[in-house]
Amino acid sequence: MTLTTEPEPYRLTATEALANFRSGALTVEQYARSLLSRIAARDPVVKAWAYLSPNLVLAEAKRLDSIPVDQRGPLHGVAVAVKDIIYTRDMPTQFNSPLYENDAPKVDAASITMLRLAGALILGKTTTTEFAATSQGPPTTNPHDPSRTPGGSSSGSGAAVADFQAPLALGTQTGGSLIRPASFNGVYALKPTWNAVSREGQKVYALIFDTLGWYARSIDDLRLLADVFNLQDDDDDDGDGGDNPRSGKEDGFSIQGAKFGLCKTMVWSHAGPGTVSAMEKAASLLREHGATVEEFDLPEHTADFPAWYDTLLDAEGRVAFLPAHRLDKTRLADHLVGHVENRRGSSKRDQVRAFDSIAAARPVVDAILARYDAVVVPSVPDEAPLGLGYTGDHIFNSLWTAMHTPVVNVPGFQGQNGMPVGVSLVAPRYNDLRLLAVGKKVGEVFQAEGGWKPQD
Amino acid sequence: MTLTTEPEPYRLTATEALANFRSGALTVEQYARSLLSRIAARDPVVKAWAYLSPNLVLAEAKRLDSIPVDQRGPLHGVAVAVKDIIYTRDMPTQFNSPLYENDAPKVDAASITMLRLAGALILGKTTTTEFAATSQGPPTTNPHDPSRTPGGSSSGSGAAVADFQAPLALGTQTGGSLIRPASFNGVYALKPTWNAVSREGQKVYALIFDTLGWYARSIDDLRLLADVFNLQDDDDDDGDGGDNPRSGKEDGFSIQGAKFGLCKTMVWSHAGPGTVSAMEKAASLLREHGATVEEFDLPEHTADFPAWYDTLLDAEGRVAFLPAHRLDKTRLADHLVGHVENRRGSSKRDQVRAFDSIAAARPVVDAILARYDAVVVPSVPDEAPLGLGYTGDHIFNSLWTAMHTPVVNVPGFQGQNGMPVGVSLVAPRYNDLRLLAVGKKVGEVFQAEGGWKPQD
Structure with missing residues (x-):
């Protein structure tokens, strides 16, 4: 060849x-x-x-x-x-x-x-x-x-x-x-x-x-x-005014003059030094490049989100893994057997409450995200842990998954062992393309000045 | 043999x-x-x-x-x-x-x-x-x-x-x-x-x-x-009191003394004579057998439900039929081509509003349904229409599909041409088994006295 x-x-x-x-x-x-x-x-x-x-x-x-x-x-x-x-x-x-x-x-x-x-x-x-x-x-x-x-x-x-x-x-x-x-x-x-x-x-x-x-x-x-895959953004021209800072930014986005949110979320106590440092450096770099970065907390009533998520995931897993459980539960991961057998002991009422509470939070969270060009959130607790048995914790991701929002991981930082650490950018539902445009500029900065390059 | x-x-x-x-x-x-x-x-x-x-x-x-x-x-x-x-x-x-x-x-x-x-x-x-x-x-x-x-x-x-x-x-x-x-x-x-x-x-x-x-x-x-399929009802024993009239009724349900709701819904104007008659007869028969039947309307703010449903169905169909459209849109039903090509011209914002409005209605509707052993609603506009080309209208069903509630069609009535007409029973989410128990007794009455038997 x-x-x-x-x-x-x-x-x-x-x-x-x-x-x-x-x-x-x-x-x-x-x-x-x-x-x-x-x-x-x-x-x-x-x-x-x-x-x-x-x-x-x-x-x-x-x-x-x-x-x-x-x-x-x-x-x-x-x-x-x-x-x-x-x-x-x-x-x-x-x-x-x-x-x-x-x-x-x-x-x-x-x-x-x-x-x-x-x-x-x-x-x-x-x-x-x-x-x-x-x-x-x-x-x-x-x-x-x-x-x-x-x-x-x-x-x-x-x-x-x-x-x-x-x-x-x-x-x-x-x-x-x-x-x-x-x-x-x-x-x-x-x-x-x-x-x-x-x-x-x-x-x-x-x-x-x-x-x-x-x-x-x-x-x-x-x-x-x-x-x-035909991703399409929210329509900019629906006649309800120009108060969406993301409108029209897909092509011409510049960090200079942009407005970012920064949300550590209700599970910030899980962040290790790699992520703490990455979030700080991300905010500093965006400010140095001319953006405003405004830290905010989610509304108090969403504090129970992690419990809602766990309850609903377990309940949905109960349905999804029933066929495998019936096929041979001795060859199904114990965690999944636990879903099917409802080891958490959740009631259907708990499940419905979790489903409805998460649904009610979506428009609330969307409205907050819509104030910014994008919101910076943690991607992970820290760099990849040692060992191959445990693949890590989704604690910083499940909120955005459940909110149905687009998320982009942007690499560019590193942890105490020199391993990559990214941060995520989040935007309201159906702002996928604009989020990519923002992520492109942000990624250029993070990769150049954050301490870790994808091709290292 | x-x-x-x-x-x-x-x-x-x-x-x-x-x-x-x-x-x-x-x-x-x-x-x-x-x-x-x-x-x-x-x-x-x-x-x-x-x-x-x-x-x-x-x-x-x-x-x-x-x-x-x-x-x-x-x-x-x-x-x-x-x-x-x-x-x-x-x-x-x-x-x-x-x-x-x-x-x-x-x-x-x-x-x-x-x-x-x-x-x-x-x-x-x-x-x-x-x-x-x-x-x-x-x-x-x-x-x-x-x-x-x-x-x-x-x-x-x-x-x-x-x-x-x-x-x-x-x-x-x-x-x-x-x-x-x-x-x-x-x-x-x-x-x-x-x-x-x-x-x-x-x-x-x-x-x-x-x-x-x-x-x-x-x-x-x-x-x-x-x-x-392992359907399981809401837990009766979750300690929040006995105000659920459906509790414990799965085995011993009797029409005598039961409490039914009757909801014609916001699309009642679509009902033809077969369904009008079936709903009237259903209420009469239940009352004759000792039940109370209370007619109610859904809250005013759900009046836009049919538009929410149509918007969201179209948007979800856009995603579902994109692969078939790519394969060969000339061999895809025009209605589905219309979904993919967004012939309705809905914006993503319309779609998100419909999704969130329907989600917000679910707990409201559940709470209303929970007042009754079951709620009687129309199954169809009327008996099966003539011709094989058009399979009929889902106007009376989409609400309950979108609300995620269990629904049982109970046959037993007939239309002007002697064709079967059923009515539906509805209950809050995860009351499937109790709804079947209610449906069994109700079905016995409707089949015996409603005018049409399944084995006619």
């Missing part, structure tokens, strides 16, 4: 790879071979893949190369890793569950259908915690330190993107399963507005929380997927 | 069939052959099946007969028809869409896994409107008058149960797709509380509305499925 680009093709972002395909500097097959070489070299350490068939990937790459230029899709040839709770008709889907070893459903999830129609090259299935619903890790390691977790449940997706084994990856978030691995691995992630993207054909944990999202090493790459 | 029971096996309810299997009076194979004969005789008229393989059914029946008695599940041998938007690993799933002709996903939906583990005999796939999302009928006819629609989108499921082609059937409801066919065909249906039953592995239309439910010719049969 002749490498026709510098750096090696596997290091290209999706946006860069597309440019190389368009110019003819790179074929999809060459690109696939480069990624497969990277994977072969790194898989013994990182272990990001639940399933990967080089022959299948190369056959598909050749098929893509044979498509006439004028018939190519917007993601033509770009490699995408897929979390192994999403159905792929040509690869097994195993959910990291012994109940589904080598399970081959022969159907594509809605997200895979859309990726294939856009010309994406589906690389393989990435590791996850069991059913994307436990904090017990697969053997995947953090690319920046193999003694540390890459986070979960989208473990392999986060690690593969950080390790240049794929430019893009699909993940899912029910608590913090997209944003936490993004922070631990030092990459970008977008958790879109809830139900802005179809989740048909993937494992359900909690219908009211589950969100499909994605990883990349640049905001431009996240934007590519946002367009493929 | 020797018929060992009277009436013919195909006429047995699920509860009756189970008793015959347990006593040894009937084998599953004999039962399956009887149902297949009924289907063969009636299919040319009713056309309820999208897929049915007699060989597959008989092979499965023989397998079930070979299972030792002490290893048989709670639905051992009972035949279940499955709406053709639910994945079945051994039968195609086609969604009544030209995009999915002969599509064979080789995976079971969560509901099918649970049915198989309970020993059910999956008979075949029943007809639906396209993606269970249009009101354009399949060619299925109403068993009581082949010139009339059986309703939709669960067209085949409702017709098959009414016509003794299956004792049980799975359907789904996003607007009124379970309750409307139940009323048109003169059978019982339960739409359980939203997300009380896993919907994994089935077509999504609107995540926040879609509900899996089922048809039967008796309340006892609905209860069988409620137990298989």
Whole structure:
């Protein structure tokens, strides 16, 4: 194979790879071979893949190369890793569950259908915690330190993107399963507005929380997927005045003169030194670049949110894991058996109260978020902990998941052990594209001056 | 084949069939052959099946007969028809869409896994409107008058149960797709509380509305499925007092002394003579049997509900049908193309307002419903209309679907053309089992004295 680009093709972002395909500097097959070489070299350490068939990937790459230029899709040839709770008709889907070893459903999830129609090259299935619903890790390691977790449940997706084994990856978030691995691995992630993207054909944990999202090493790459999945923002021109500071900012956003919120949330006591420092530095850098940063607390009546979330997650898990429990509860994670058997002892009334309280909080939180170009919140308690057994805590993520708001993890800081730490940007529901535009400028600053670069 | 029971096996309810299997009076194979004969005789008229393989059914029946008695599940041998938007690993799933002709996903939906583990005999796939999302009928006819629609989108499921082609059937409801066919065909249906039953592995239309439910010719049969799917009511013993009139009524419910609500809803102007008469007669019969019946109106601020519902359904459909639109919009129903292309011109802000307004109404409506043993509401505008093209209007159902409350259609009345008309009973979320208990007594009265019996 002749490498026709510098750096090696596997290091290209999706946006860069597309440019190389368009110019003819790179074929999809060459690109696939480069990624497969990277994977072969790194898989013994990182272990990001639940399933990967080089022959299948190369056959598909050749098929893509044979498509006439004028018939190519917007993601033509770009490699995408897929979390192994999403159905792929040509690869097994195993959910990291012994109940589904080598399970081959022969159907594509809605997200895979859309990726294939856009010309994406589906690389393989990435590791996850069991059913994307436990904090017990697969053997995947953090690319920046193999003694540390890459986070979960989208473990392999986060690690593969950080390790240049794929430019893009699909993940899912029910608590913090997209944003936490993004922070631990030092990459970008977008958790879109809830139900802005179809989740048909993937494992359900909690219908009211589950969100499909994605990883990349640049905001431009996240934007590519946002367009493929047809994310659209709230309409600026609905005639109710110009009091939305985000209006019209998608293209021309500048940190100079922007207005950020900063919200430590009701669970700030869980923040360790890496996150405390990252939040402080984030605020300082934004101010130094000409923005105002206003710290605020959420309304007192949302203080019970963590209890509502836990009650509702448990109740939704009871429904989602009943079939697996019936199949063989001895081969189901104890945590999930606990959901099904209602070990918490919640009543249906508790569950309904939690559901309705969270629903009532959404417009309240949206209205607060709408005062700002974006709100800076913690992504994680701290850098990735040592050990592979425990994938970390979603305590800083579940609020925004439940509020259905878009969230972008922006890397750029580091913890006491030199591991990446990100912070998140949040905006009201259906402000995904504007949030990406803000995240792009913010990410440039954080990466340049925050102390950690994604490609370190 | 020797018929060992009277009436013919195909006429047995699920509860009756189970008793015959347990006593040894009937084998599953004999039962399956009887149902297949009924289907063969009636299919040319009713056309309820999208897929049915007699060989597959008989092979499965023989397998079930070979299972030792002490290893048989709670639905051992009972035949279940499955709406053709639910994945079945051994039968195609086609969604009544030209995009999915002969599509064979080789995976079971969560509901099918649970049915198989309970020993059910999956008979075949029943007809639906396209993606269970249009009101354009399949060619299925109403068993009581082949010139009339059986309703939709669960067209085949409702017709098959009414016509003794299956004792049980799975359907789904996003607007009124379970309750409307139940009323048109003169059978019982339960739409359980939203997300009380896993919907994994089935077509999504609107995540926040879609509900899996089922048809039967008796309340006892609905209860069988409620137990298989682990429906559980709100806890009576949560220590907040005995002001819930439904508490403890599951077993000993009596119409004498019971308290019913009657709610014509904000769309009562859509009721035709069959429904006006059924609602009046329902109230009279309940009063004659010793109940109080109190008519009430919903709070004024819910008057905009129909607009909220339409806005949100359209927005959720935009996400759900984007993959099909990308595959080939020329082979997608125009109504669904309209969702994807936002022909209504709704803004994201409209959509969020509708979502939050509906969410805010749920606890308000629950509190009103909780004053009664059950609330009587219309099931349909009137008896099944003439013609097979249009499956009817969900105007009386979408409110309760969106409120996430359980709903039972109770047959027993008739329209001006002698076709069945039902009324629905509604209760607060997670009162499914108590609602069935109330529905059983109410159904006995309506069937005996309302003017129409399910087996007419």
